[in-house]
Amino acid sequence: MNNDSAKKIAVLIDAENASYKVLGAVMAELSKHGHIVVKKAYGDWSSKHLINWKQPLNDLAINPVQQFSYTQGKNSSDAALIIDAMDLLYSNQYDAFALITSDSDFTKLASRLKESQIYVFGVGEKKTPKAFRSACDDFILTELLNVEEEEEPPKKTAKKTAKKTAAKTNRQQTLKQNTKLVNTLRNAVEETADDDGWARASTCGSLIKRQHSDFDPREFGYKTFPLLFEGIGLFDIERRKSGNGNALFVKDKKK
Known part of the structure; x- marks a missing residue:
């Protein structure tokens, strides 16, 4: 796929392995590559660990998908995200998927999407395992999104x-x-x-x-x-x- 062409992008966020603080920067970055059509965030929103996500989700019009953790220590949100990803894939409406996570459990999903000739963006922190990074067409480090190139000051000295x-x-x-x-x-x-x-x-x-x-x-x-x-x-x-x-x-x- 031509990297310069406009893409219809589906954004799927693993809220339990991502930070709400970078959501705005992530959406701005992905918007450079095409039109974001779907925005969904997955997590157990009854958990105190996700209490700060409400405002950013509202501000960015991201649809929160509730997934209760049925068993302690097991991440049910991963399964919900993967199922939705496959449903969206089979709809044949999207050119690219953006998986917002630092979890290597989504490596297989990224590989499966690429096998269907879907362009895959991965977005995560530096701690993200190499396997998931390599499975994506383009992996974006969240730590770099706010880095601005030095600009010349208005008045030189x-x-x-x-x-x-x-x-x-x-x-x-x-x-x-x-x-x-x-x-x-x-x-x-x-x-x-x-x-x-x-x-x-x-x-x-x-x-x-x-x-x-x-x-x-x-x-x-x-x-x-x-x-x-x-x-x-x-x-x-x-x-x-x-x-x-x-x-x-x-x-x-x-x-």
Whole structure:
């Protein structure tokens, strides 16, 4: 599925393994990828542990689905979410599902949805097991949703400019020492480059997301893949006219 196309998204939230505090940011993030049609949150709402969910659910028009815990220690909400997911899948009305959870128990569900050629977003915390992350097409870390790229202050001062430049240099050096990151970026450029060694940064980003669903440039301080390629300082940069704007092309300086 084309990542840039508008999707009809069904959002299913495991309230017992998610935080109500990030719901607004999660919905805003998912809205960038398409139209959210279904929003459901599953949990035992009689539990004191979910008492703070009421207001965010109302504010965001999320439908709470009550599921009593019939046996202590067993999560009945998981089963309810999975059953609803399969019903929604068989309705053939949705292009993508977003599973909001940090629970690896939904790994099989994510895999099953992908088998039906449904695009799967996973949204969870850093503690989310690798199995569930890998089962999704795109895994979004909630810790990164509120991270904003540094913006230039309205009025520059020599001191502030020097401080920002130093911070940028330090960040660049730190990224260059991250062998896994450097290899990931360079491999993506090599795989998608033309005969002259130039590759479109956004295309490289799409390849990286297919290979590593939980890779997010915001984890390294940049909002987008083009900004990350530009900021790490390992690639020659070229901006080319594309449609009504410009596209960033990169070439490995080692080539």
